[in-house]
Amino acid sequence: MKRQHKLRVALVALAIFHFFILFAGFFAPYGFATQDRTMPFAPPTRLHFVDARGEFHMRPFVYAYAAASGAGDASYEEDRSRPFPVRLFTAGAPYRIAELIPAHTHLFGADEPGRVFLLGTDAFGRDQLSRFLYGGQLSLLAGLIAAALSVGIGIAVGAAAGFYGGWIDDALMRGSDLFFALPWLYLLFAVRAALPLHIPEWRVFLLIVGVIGLIGWARPARLIRGVVLSARERNFVTAARGFGASDAYLLRRHVLPQTYGVVLTQLALLIPQYVLAEVTLSFLGLGVGEPVPSWGSLLASLQQYDVLASYWWMFLPAALLIPLFFAYYAAADALQERLKSVSL
Amino acid sequence: MKFLARRFAHAIVLLAAISFFSFALIQLAPGDFFDAMRVNPRISQKTIDGLRAEYGADKPFPIRYARWLRSLANGELGVSLAYNSPVGPILAVRARNTLLLTGVATLLAWLVAIPIGIWSAAKRGKFADRVAGAATSTLLTIPDLLLFLALLLLAVRTGWFPAGGMISPGLEDAGFWSKAGDIARHLVLPALGLAAVTLPMLVRHIRSAMIEVLEAPFIRAARGHGISRARLLWRYALPAASNPLISLLGFSIGTMLSASLLVEVVLSWPGLGPLLVEAILSRDVYVVVGAVLLSSVFLVAGNLIADLLLFAADPRIRLDSRGVNG
Numbered sequence: 243m244k245r246q247h248k249l250r251v252a253l254v255a256l257a258i259f260h261f262f263i264l265f266a267g268f269f270a271p272y273g274f275a276t277q278d279r280t281m282p283f284a285p286p287t288r289l290h291f292v293d294a295r296g297e298f299h300m301r302p303f304v305y306a307y308a309a310a311s312g313a314g315d316a317s318y319e320e321d322r323s324r325p326f327p328v329r330l331f332t333a334g335a336p337y338r339i340a341e342l343i344p345a346h347t348h349l350f351g352a353d354e355p356g357r358v359f360l361l362g363t364d365a366f367g368r369d370q371l372s373r374f375l376y377g378g379q380l381s382l383l384a385g386l387i388a389a390a391l392s393v394g395i396g397i398a399v400g401a402a403a404g405f406y407g408g409w410i411d412d413a414l415m416r417g418s419d420l421f422f423a424l425p426w427l428y429l430l431f432a433v434r435a436a437l438p439l440h441i442p443e444w445r446v447f448l449l450i451v452g453v454i455g456l457i458g459w460a461r462p463a464r465l466i467r468g469v470v471l472s473a474r475e476r477n478f479v480t481a482a483r484g485f486g487a488s489d490a491y492l493l494r495r496h497v498l499p500q501t502y503g504v505v506l507t508q509l510a511l512l513i514p515q516y517v518l519a520e521v522t523l524s525f526l527g528l529g530v531g532e533p534v535p536s537w538g539s540l541l542a543s544l545q546q547y548d549v550l551a552s553y554w555w556m557f558l559p560a561a562l563l564i565p566l567f568f569a570y571y572a573a574a575d576a577l578q579e580r581l582k583s584v585s586l
Numbered sequence: 587m588k589f590l591a592r593r594f595a596h597a598i599v600l601l602a603a604i605s606f607f608s609f610a611l612i613q614l615a616p617g618d619f620f621d622a623m624r625v626n627p628r629i630s631q632k633t634i635d636g637l638r639a640e641y642g643a644d645k646p647f648p649i650r651y652a653r654w655l656r657s658l659a660n661g662e663l664g665v666s667l668a669y670n671s672p673v674g675p676i677l678a679v680r681a682r683n684t685l686l687l688t689g690v691a692t693l694l695a696w697l698v699a700i701p702i703g704i705w706s707a708a709k710r711g712k713f714a715d716r717v718a719g720a721a722t723s724t725l726l727t728i729p730d731l732l733l734f735l736a737l738l739l740l741a742v743r744t745g746w747f748p749a750g751g752m753i754s755p756g757l758e759d760a761g762f763w764s765k766a767g768d769i770a771r772h773l774v775l776p777a778l779g780l781a782a783v784t785l786p787m788l789v790r791h792i793r794s795a796m797i798e799v800l801e802a803p804f805i806r807a808a809r810g811h812g813i814s815r816a817r818l819l820w821r822y823a824l825p826a827a828s829n830p831l832i833s834l835l836g837f838s839i840g841t842m843l844s845a846s847l848l849v850e851v852v853l854s855w856p857g858l859g860p861l862l863v864e865a866i867l868s869r870d871v872y873v874v875v876g877a878v879l880l881s882s883v884f885l886v887a888g889n890l891i892a893d894l895l896l897f898a899a900d901p902r903i904r905l906d907s908r909g910v911n912g
Contacts (some may be wrong), residue, residue: 419596420603427844431862432608432878518729522848525731526863544735545852547749551742560732567727575723 249576255569263378267337270372271351271358275533276335278357278367281307283553284318286362287352294322303327304352326356362555365543374559377535381524384451384536385517389509391455392516396462397505401493403463404470415467418460426457430519433457434528446530454519462508466501473500503581510574514567521563537563589903593893597886601879608878609654612871613647654872663879664872668865673876676861681880683752684850684857688842690773691780695838699785703792704819710797718793722786730783730845734852737775741853748772750854776846776853783845784838791834795827802826829900836892840885 262269289302305320332351338344352358361370403414421429433453473479479496487495517537523529524538525545532539540559543549549556645653654664662672669676702722706715741749748754752772753765799805800823808822850859858877865873897903 419600420607422840426840427847428862428878428881429608431847431866432611432874434866514727518731521729521731526851528863528866538731541731541735547742550735550739557732557735557739560729560735563729563732564727567729568723571723571727 252569252573266375270375272369272372273335274376281367284363287359326353361558373535377537381537384520385513387451388455388516389512392458393462395459399463400466404467421460443530465504469501473497507577514570604882663876666873668868668870673872677876680858680861691777695781695784699788703789707793707796722789726786734779737779776849776855779849795830799823799827832895836889839888
């Protein structure tokens with residue numbers, strides 16, 4: 243009962259997180275490339291409920307920043323003379339829902355010329371929260387597709403190796419040895435090195451996803467092979483074979499359904515790893531370039547010591563990844579426990 | 587012996603395959619080191635062609651591979667175009683630094699992981715086990731990058747540790763001890779970060795290996811004989827659990843190498859990581875191939891060492907390979 247509970251909580255948390263990312267355009271108050279050059283490295287905007295005269299307002303409001311001398315937090319001071327209320331469902335920069343339906347309603351926004359930067363701004367005065375949400379579309383999608391690719395190849399290879407055995411098994415497993423023997427991040431970099439540095443964004447994206455996905459198939463393939471090996475010896479498989487079932491039918495109907503637990507667990511483990519791989523590549527400037535955000539390029543400015551030391555809010559996008567990864571690992575854990583109790 | 591010979595031959599074949607694939611991959615890439623020169627109007631096409639001929643970049647693929655293999659044999663691994671010198675010596679210095687870092691980090695991680703793993707296996711399901719489990723899962727969910735950046739922030743903000751590099755300027759010619767002390771100070775943060783990244787995986791595996799052994803009948807028998815708890819855990823159970831742990835050691839080297847790439851770049855430790863990133867950005871192909879090949883040599887060597895240790899530690903493998911157990 244408790245185990246089911248854990249899995250359910252993890253899945254709900256994941257669903258909510260992905261929902262935010264999927265509808266980034268709606269939840270983000272600004273566009274990902276909207277710049278405000280007068281406000282580089284502005285700290286997170288504070289939401290106020292009590293105004294300068296000490297009166298309480300139900301609707302939160304923000305103050306505009308006035309530039310002051312100093313570095314970090316100290317370089318901006320709130321101009322308390324004029325409050326700008328924060329409103330829900332405001333009209334703002336146009337975007338497309340799921341890349342299709344045009345829209346321009348945002349969940350929240352402050353009255354112009356007030357600005358609401360809940361996670362602060364970067365060097366170009368771009369809203370970090372908006373960039374985090376849009377960046378997630380790229381990073382998460384990369385992780386999801388790459389993981390699906392890896393596990394897909396893993397299923398094909400593992401099923402072929404386990405089901406047919408003999409020289410096919412030997413050849414495929416020696417091949418997976420090769421991929422195990424390479425430190426995967428180095429391999430990823432080597433492949434990235436093989437690609438031109440400056441190519442269109444969507445091609446970089448596809449290549450990164452393809453490369454990450456193609457490298458990681460060895461582990462799922464081995465695990466699936468193990469399951470298939472034991473599955474094909476089961477009595478009902480032998481019986482079905484006796485009735486004249488074809489290999490394709492046996493695989494589809496009897497053998498592969500038994501691997502689904504391993505497949506789901508591997509997916510839950512691989513997605514965060516692959517998201518992190520994409521983040522690492524973009525962090526080092528080898529991923530999709532500006533102005534398209536990814537979680538890695540959001541963190542890239544932290545490579546400069548002054549940014550690192552003065553602007554703590556630049557860490558916030560990375561900190562937001564912790565709950566996401568926690569949910570994925572918790573889901574993997576719960577799936578694994580479930581798997582054990584089923585096989586016993 | 588047959589076991590070892592087979593493993594050794596396997597490793598050699600694997601490395602040969604890796605060398606071919608990584609070389610082929612890089613050579614198939616469009617664009618090369620000379621692209622940057624072509625854009626420069628002051629360098630004529632003739633000069634570039636001359637340079638290409640000098641470095642053998644105009645030859646067909648098999649000839650380049652054969653040449654590269656020959657230079658591999660005498661330890662040069664081709665010529666770095668950016669450094670204009672053989673790749674071998676450049677890599678050797680960087681590899682030494684990476685080995686120092688990963689070696690210290692591996693030691694640190696295992697020294698911490700073994701007691702925690704054994705302890706939580708012994709207290710399975712109790713409060714201590716749960717705390718250790720929660721701590722390792724939390725550590726697991728913190729992105730490597732965030733952890734390394736936080737360490738860098740610690741160094742920059744507090745000044746307790748040097749913020750990057752391996753040796754303070756001006757100390758290159760100092761005496762051995764002051765130099766070693768300085769390197770050790772620089773080593774603290776990257777080694778800590780690297781150890782923290784691998785720790786959760788180690789603790790989990792050690793815990794589950796120990797739990798399996800602790801359920802064995804011989805442990806119950808030993809407990810029945812009144813043998814003390816500590817002796818039971820460390821003297822009886824741990825050696826019996828050593829087989830999966832030794833394999834884990836070999837496997838963890840690969841994880842370490844991948845993680846060390848990032849920690850080296852973030853904390854500017856002059857290892858293979860920064861060299862590789864630099865080489866990719868400047869299309870210095872032979873350095874890229876060399877770094878990839880070298881890292882896989884480390885990984886394969888790590889697995890081979892694990893096999894050797896297994897051979898020494900596990901009588902079943904020794905006897906099997908002599909054919910005693912048939």
